[in-house]
Amino acid sequence: MQEWLLTAPSFLWLAAFFLLPTLLVFFLAFRPADPYGGIGPGWTLNTLKALGHSYYLDIAWRTLWVSLLTTAFCVLLAVPTGYALARASEKRRRLLLMLVIVPFWTSFLIRIFAWKSLLHPEGLIKHVLIAVGLADPQTSLLYNTGAVVLVMVYTFLPFSILPIYAAAEKFDFRLVEAARDLGARPFAAFLKVFLPGIRSGLVTAILVVFIPALGSYVIPDIVGGPRSEMIGNKIAQRVFVDRNLPHASALSVVLILAVLAPLLAILVLQRKKDKEKPRVIVPEDA
Amino acid sequence: MKRSRFPLLIMGLVLLFFYLPIIILVINSFNASRFGSGWQGFSLIWYRRLLHEPEIWAAARNTLVIAVLVTIVSLILGTTSALALHRFAKSRLQRVHYTLIYTPLVVPEILMGISLLMGFVAAGVGLGLFTIFLAHVTFCISYVALVVLGRLQDFDFSVVEAAQDLGAGWWATARKVLLPMLAPGLAAGGLLAFTLSVDDFVITFFVAGPGATTLPIRVYSMIKHGATPLINALSTILLVLTFTIVLVSQRLSRSNILEGGV
Numbered sequence: 001m002q003e004w005l006l007t008a009p010s011f012l013w014l015a016a017f018f019l020l021p022t023l024l025v026f027f028l029a030f031r032p033a034d035p036y037g038g039i040g041p042g043w044t045l046n047t048l049k050a051l052g053h054s055y056y057l058d059i060a061w062r063t064l065w066v067s068l069l070t071t072a073f074c075v076l077l078a079v080p081t082g083y084a085l086a087r088a089s090e091k092r093r094r095l096l097l098m099l100v101i102v103p104f105w106t107s108f109l110i111r112i113f114a115w116k117s118l119l120h121p122e123g124l125i126k127h128v129l130i131a132v133g134l135a136d137p138q139t140s141l142l143y144n145t146g147a148v149v150l151v152m153v154y155t156f157l158p159f160s161i162l163p164i165y166a167a168a169e170k171f172d173f174r175l176v177e178a179a180r181d182l183g184a185r186p187f188a189a190f191l192k193v194f195l196p197g198i199r200s201g202l203v204t205a206i207l208v209v210f211i212p213a214l215g216s217y218v219i220p221d222i223v224g225g226p227r228s229e230m231i232g233n234k235i236a237q238r239v240f241v242d243r244n245l246p247h248a249s250a251l252s253v254v255l256i257l258a259v260l261a262p263l264l265a266i267l268v269l270q271r272k273k274d275k276e277k278p279r280v281i282v283p284e285d286a
Numbered sequence: 287m288k289r290s291r292f293p294l295l296i297m298g299l300v301l302l303f304f305y306l307p308i309i310i311l312v313i314n315s316f317n318a319s320r321f322g323s324g325w326q327g328f329s330l331i332w333y334r335r336l337l338h339e340p341e342i343w344a345a346a347r348n349t350l351v352i353a354v355l356v357t358i359v360s361l362i363l364g365t366t367s368a369l370a371l372h373r374f375a376k377s378r379l380q381r382v383h384y385t386l387i388y389t390p391l392v393v394p395e396i397l398m399g400i401s402l403l404m405g406f407v408a409a410g411v412g413l414g415l416f417t418i419f420l421a422h423v424t425f426c427i428s429y430v431a432l433v434v435l436g437r438l439q440d441f442d443f444s445v446v447e448a449a450q451d452l453g454a455g456w457w458a459t460a461r462k463v464l465l466p467m468l469a470p471g472l473a474a475g476g477l478l479a480f481t482l483s484v485d486d487f488v489i490t491f492f493v494a495g496p497g498a499t500t501l502p503i504r505v506y507s508m509i510k511h512g513a514t515p516l517i518n519a520l521s522t523i524l525l526v527l528t529f530t531i532v533l534v535s536q537r538l539s540r541s542n543i544l545e546g547g548v
Contacts, residue, residue: 002373003370003373003374003377003379003380005366006366006367006369006370006373006374007366007367007370007374007379007380007383009362009363009366009367010363010364010366010367010370010383010386010387010427010431011367011383011386013363013423013424013427014386014387014390014424014427015386017402017405017420017421017423017424018386018389018390018398018401018424019386020405021401021402021404021405022393022397022401024401024404024405024408025397025400025401025404028404077296077300080292080293080296080297081293081296081297081300083293084293084294084296084297085297087293096297096301098536099301099304099305100301100304101532102529102532103304103305103308105481105528105529105531105532106308106525106528107485107502107505107521107524107525107528108485108487109487109502109505109506109509110308110311110505110521110524110525111307111308112509113311113505113509113517113521114307114308114310114311114521115307116509117310117311117314117518118307118310124310154303154304154307157300157303157304158304161300186290207392211392211394212394212395214394215394215395215396215397216394217396217488218487218488218506222509222510232394232396235396235400236396239400239403239492245404245407248400249400249404252396252397252400252401255394255396255397256397259392259393259394259397263392
C-alpha cells in the first residue's frame with residue numbers, strides 16, 4: 001500500500017509522458033500522412049519502405065561515421081586527461097576537476113555559438129590561419145562536416161572525461177609500476193595494464209558520447225552545411241518543414257534501433273564476461 | 287622512474303580547448319566592433335541594447351516561471367520515487383520503476399522531443415507553455431530521483447526507526463527527521479532540475495508550438511538569423527548566472543552529483 005503511494009506519482013507520470021509517447025512513435029510509423037499535416041486513415045508500409053532510398057542511406061551512414069569519429073576523438077583526449085586527473089595531488093585535483101565540470105554546466109547553445117563566432121569568416125581562427133599561411137581568404141571553416149565533428153567533440157568531451165577519471169581514480173597505479181619493473185616500456189604498460197584496468201570507465205565514456213551523438217541535431221543545424229545533415233536534422237525537417245509526422249516517426253524508429261544496438265551489445269558482452277568470471281563485479285559508473 | 291608528461295600536456299590542451307571559446311565570447315561582449323573581428327575599444331553598448339529587447343525579457347520570464355514550477359513538481363515526484371526505490375529495493379515493481387526512471391537518461395533528447403510532440407498531438411493538447419512544463423518535468427524526474435537516491439543510500443535509517451519507536455507519527459518523522467537529512471540532496475536535485483529546465487532547447491523546441499518562446503528558443507533564433515553581438519552580452523550574463531548556481535550548489539551539497547556526471 002505504502003509502496004504504491006510512493007511509486008505511483010513518478011511511475012504514472014513517466015508511463016503517460018515517456019513510455020506511451022515512445023510506443024506511439026512506433027505505431028505512427030505505420031500510418032499514412034494526410035495532406036494537412038495530420039495522420040491519415042488506415043495502415044501502410046510505404047513510409048518505412050521510403051527509408052531504403054539511397055538519400056536516406058547516405059544520411060544514416062554519415063550519422064554513423066560522424067558519431068564514431070566524435071567518440072574516437074573524445075576517448076583519445078579523455079583517457080590521458082582522466083589519467084592526469086587521477087594522478088594529480090589531492091589539492092590540485094579538486095580544482096582541475098572543477099575546471100572540467102564547469103563547461104558541462106554552461107548552456108549548450110552558448111557553447112555552440114562561441115564556436116560559430118570563432119569559425120566565422122570574420123572570426124579569430126580564420127584570421128590566425130590566414131596570418132600563418134594555413135588558409136586563404138576563400139577557405140570556409142564553417143558549414144562543413146569538419147566543423148560539426150569539432151563542435152561535437154567540444155560538447156561531449158566533459159561527459160567522457162568524468163567516467164574515465166572515476167575509473168582511473170580507483171585504479172591501482174602500482175600495477176603499472178610493477179609492469180615497468182618487469183621491463184615493460186611505458187607505452188606498453190599503459191596499453192596492457194592501465195587500459196584494461198579502466199575498462200568499465202571506457203565503456204561508459206563511449207556510450208555517453210556515442211548515443212547522444214547519434215541523435216545530434218542542433219550542432220549540424222548551426223555549424224553544418226547541407227552536406228553534413230544527420231538523422232536528427234531530417235526528423236526536425238519532417239516535423240517543422242513538411243509537417244509529415246509519420247515520416248518523422250519512421251526516422252525516429254531507425255534512430256531508436258541505432259541507439260539500442262550498442263546498448264544491447266554491451267549488455268550481452270557484460271553477461272558473457274560475467275559467466276566466464278562469475279565472481280568479478282564490474283563497477284558501473286553511470 | 288620518470289613519469290611521462292604527455293597526459294599532463296593533453297590535459298592542459300583540453301582545458302585550453304574548453305575555455306578559450308568561452309573567454310573570447312566574454313571578451314567580445316565588451317567589444318564595440320560589430321563583427322568581433324578586431325578590438326575596437328571597450329564598450330557596454332551590447333548590454334545597453336539588451337535592455338531594449340522586450341522579446342528577450344518576455345522569453346526570460348517564461349523560462350523562469352517554467353523552471354520554478356518544474357523544479358517544485360519534479361522535486362516532489364523525484365523524491366517520492368527515490369523513497370520507493372530505496373525502501374522497497376527488492377520488489378519486482380521497483381525493478382520496473384527503476385528502468386522507467388533510468389531509460390529517459392539514455393534516450394537522445396530529440397527522441398524524447400518527438401515522442402512527446404506525437405503524444406500531445408494525439409491527445410489533442412494544444413502546444414504552448416503548458417506542454418513545455420509537462421515535457422521538462424518528464425526529463426527532470428529521473429535526475430532528481432537519482433540524486434536523492436544517492437543521498438538516501440548514504441544515510442542511517444535506524445534514526446528514522448528510532449524516531450518512530452519514540453512515538454513520532456508518520457508526519458512528524460518526515461518533517462523532523464527525514465526532511466533535514468534529505469535537505470542537501472533535495473537542494474542539489476532541485477538546482478539540477480532548475481538548470482536543466484532553464485537550459486533545455488531540443489525538447490522545448492519540439493513541444494513549444496508556434497507562439498511560446500523560452501530563452502533558449504530565442505537565443506537559437508538569434509543565432510540562426512544573423513548572429514549579432516547581442517548574443518555575446520546575453521551569453522555572458524547567463525554564464526555568470528550558471529557559474530554562481532554551480533558554486534552555490536557545490537557549497538550546499540558535499541554530495542557527489544557534480545563529480546558523478548550523468
